[in-house]
Amino acid sequence: MALGGDVLDDWSARFVVQFAVPHVQRLTLERDVRAEHVVIDVDAGAWAVAFQDGGQWMVRQGGSARLWDQITERLMQWHAAGRPPTDRMRLHIGPDGQRLTWA
DSSP states (O other), X not given: OOOOGGXXXXXXXXXXXXXXXXXXXXXXXXXXXXXXXXXXXXXXXEXXXXXXXXXXXXXXXXXXXXXXXXXXXXXXXXXXXXXXXXXXXXXXXXXXXXXXXXX
């Protein structure tokens, strides 16, 4: 996996993620002396949890959508574009919904 759960500690990354999976809620749990980064979409009945195991990031996900896959895909696009700051992002709103782009 290219991105770990701690990527969601960055505000700009969370902003990008919110448009990839708009109904997701995020929380971090401490369990067995490790942080677990959890994302949940109650409406879709989907969840994902990212955690480190032996220095390697692991992900478990379930439900109707592959939330972490969607998050990773969008963040990788953002990273490939050089992680543009929010003042270079544009929100497009139309009949088909919202989408976030960057220059």
